[in-house]
Amino acid sequence: xxxxxxxxxxxxxxxxxxxxxxxxxxxxxxxxxxxxxxxxxxxxxxxxxxxxxxxxxxxxxxxxxxxxxxxxxxxxxxxxxxxxxxxxxxxxxxxxxxxxxxxxxxxxxxxxxxxxxxxxxxxxxxxxxxxxxxxxxxxxxxxxxxxxxxxxxxxxxxxxxxxxxxxxxxxxxxxxxxxxxxxxxxxxxxxxxxxxxxxxxxxxxxxxxxxxxxxxxxxxxxxxxxxxxxxxxxxxxxxxxxxxxxxxxxxxxxxxxxxxxxxxxxxxxxxxxxxxxxxxxxxxxxxxxxxxxxxxxxxxxxxxxxxxxxxxxxxxxxxxxxxxxxxxxxxxxxxx
Numbered sequence: 653x654x655x656x657x658x659x660x661x662x663x664x665x666x667x668x669x670x671x672x673x674x675x676x677x678x679x680x681x682x683x684x685x686x687x688x689x690x691x692x693x694x695x696x697x698x699x700x701x702x703x704x705x706x707x708x709x710x711x712x713x714x715x716x717x718x719x720x721x722x723x724x725x726x727x728x729x730x731x732x733x734x735x736x737x738x739x740x741x742x743x744x745x746x747x748x749x750x751x752x753x754x755x756x757x758x759x760x761x762x763x764x765x766x767x768x769x770x771x772x773x774x775x776x777x778x779x780x781x782x783x784x785x786x787x788x789x790x791x792x793x794x795x796x797x798x799x800x801x802x803x804x805x806x807x808x809x810x811x812x813x814x815x816x817x818x819x820x821x822x823x824x825x826x827x828x829x830x831x832x833x834x835x836x837x838x839x840x841x842x843x844x845x846x847x848x849x850x851x852x853x854x855x856x857x858x859x860x861x862x863x864x865x866x867x868x869x870x871x872x873x874x875x876x877x878x879x880x881x882x883x884x885x886x887x888x889x890x891x892x893x894x895x896x897x898x899x900x901x902x903x904x905x906x907x908x909x910x911x912x913x914x915x916x917x918x919x920x921x922x923x924x925x926x927x928x929x930x931x932x933x934x935x936x937x938x939x940x941x942x943x944x945x946x947x948x949x950x951x952x953x954x955x956x957x958x959x960x961x962x963x964x965x966x967x968x969x970x971x972x973x974x975x976x977x978x979x980x981x982x983x984x985x986x987x988x
Contacts (some may be wrong), residue, residue, distance in 0.1 A: 676965075677826050687954060694953045699733040702807075740950065749954075750947035754940070759951040762925050763933065767955055770932035773852055773924065774917045774959075778910060780857025784808065789870035793878060802826075805867065812864035816920045819859040820927040823851055834842065849975045852928045855886050857873060862913045865979045869909050870902065877901030899974045911967035 683724045749759035753945075758966065788808055798944045827833045828851075877883060877897045922934030933952055940948035 675968055679961075679965050679968060683965070686961060687957055688741075690953060690957045691744070691950065692737065694950060695737045695740065696733065698949060699736075699764050703942075709789075711744065744954070752940075752945055752948050754943045754945045754948070756963050759947045762936070762948070763951050763955050766932050769930060770918075770921055770925070770934060771959075772849060773856060773921055773930070773932060774914075776849065776853035777845045777860065778855035778913075778917060779897060780854060781860065781862050781909075782906070784811075784858070785863050785866035786870065787868045787900075790874060790902075792867070792871045793874035808867045809864045811858050812861050814859040816859045816909075816923045818858065820852075820924060821856050823855055824927070827851060852930055854922045855928075856917070856920050860913075861915055862909075862916060864903040865913070866906075870905055873905040874901040904971055904974055907967040907970045911963045914963040918956055 665931055741940050747760065749763070751757065752759055752762060755762070785808060786806045788801065792805060797805070800901065802944060874897065877900050878893070881895055887893050918934070921932060922938060924930070925932040925935040933955060936948065937952045939945075940952065
């Protein structure tokens with residue numbers, strides 16, 4: 653009996669892995685097409701935009717057309733835009749995102765260095781959002797709107813309406829200048845790195861406009877699942893209702909809303925990093941836009957698109973692992 657048992661176990665393991673493998677292959681193809689589309693649009697916009705980085709670098713100096721031509725030749729900007737894009741795309745596939753016109757440093761290394769800071773900021777702020785929104789949503793879905801949880805629900809809607817830049821300056825005034833509880837943020841430095849992250853994470857987690865949406869979405873989904881027949885059956889049998897409702901009522905909706913709000917978190921990170929003077933991708937993008945540093949702008953656009961796609965991919969993986977039948981339905985719709 654060991655042979656058939658082992659064969660059946662291997663078959664079940666392959667049947668569980670196959671939907672995720674198909675999903676990964678499909679999403680990787682879509683991600684590659686998305687990155688090509690994003691890069692074409694951004695490259696064309698930069699080509700058509702007025703001004704150039706060489707005028708910014710020269711400043712008030714009077715330069716002839718020959719000087720501009722020599723600088724363009726030095727950075728490889730010659731010929732029509734599609735020729736330049738083809739060269740950039742070929743280099744990007746090989747892992748070469750070019751060199752910053754402003755600093756002369758490799759773009760990929762700079763993006764990796766500051767991207768880690770932005771990753772900490774974004775994921776930390778999303779954790780703060782969930783710590784605020786999840787208890788409110790679960791309490792409201794289980795007990796309904798009561799005098800006990802109504803103030804917390806209103807708090808979620810109020811903080812979601814606060815502008816990020818306004819709350820950032822208010823927090824800086826009170827916690828840094830007025831009470832001097834936190835150091836002025838000049839980037840990570842030794843043992844104060846974690847405390848320097850604390851204020852930006854709290855501000856972005858509270859005032860990103862996502863708290864109220866997470867509360868509303870999770871509350872609606874959990875209320876819908878708690879009204880299902882199998883939940884009523886579990887309650888009648890004395891089984892744990894939350895254990896039965898966890899996957900469909902919390903795990904899938906939570907990953908969906910996180911993936912959907914990831915672009916908004918990145919947009920808020922640009923403002924927070926600029927206000928708090930934190931060296932992340934958002935602050936680098938702001939500086940690169942002022943300097944017309946096209947290689948850096950292209951690299952950041954690709955990095956942001958990859959970040960958003962990874963969030964969406966993780967959400968799809970969780971959904972397929974919880975509900976493998978969805979993968980088979982998608983495979984039939986694709987003609988697989």
